[in-house]
Amino acid sequence: MKNLQEKWRSMDCRQMLNVVNGTFYGGLGLLLVAWIVSQCSQSTVPGGFAVLLCVLGMAGVFGGILLAYLRLRCPHCGASLMLGGRIPTSLPNFCPKCGKPL
Numbered sequence: 001m002k003n004l005q006e007k008w009r010s011m012d013c014r015q016m017l018n019v020v021n022g023t024f025y026g027g028l029g030l031l032l033v034a035w036i037v038s039q040c041s042q043s044t045v046p047g048g049f050a051v052l053l054c055v056l057g058m059a060g061v062f063g064g065i066l067l068a069y070l071r072l073r074c075p076h077c078g079a080s081l082m083l084g085g086r087i088p089t090s091l092p093n094f095c096p097k098c099g100k101p102l
C-alpha cells in the first residue's frame, strides 16, 4: 500500500491525465452499458442491475472530473490544466500560466 501511495504521488501530470481519462471514459462506457441494458432487456435483467451500472458509471465520470480538478495541475505553479472545466485530451508542452515546460 505504501508503494502504491508513493507511485501515486510521483506520477507526473501526463500519467495523471491517463488515469483521469481512463476513469472518466470507463465511467461513460458503464453509463452506455447501463443504458443498453435498460433498453434491451426490460424483463430478463432485474432493474437493479442497470441502476447499479448507472451509479458506477456516474461515480467514474464525476470521479474522473474531480480527480482532474484536484490532481491535473502544473507541478511548478499549481495552476489547473483543465480546459475551462473540461478534461483535456492532451496536455500543452508548456504551462499556460507560468510558461514552464510540463
Ligand SMILES: [Zn+2]
Pocket: 074, 075, 076, 077, 078, 079, 095, 096, 097, 098, 099, 100
Ligand atoms: Zn505553471
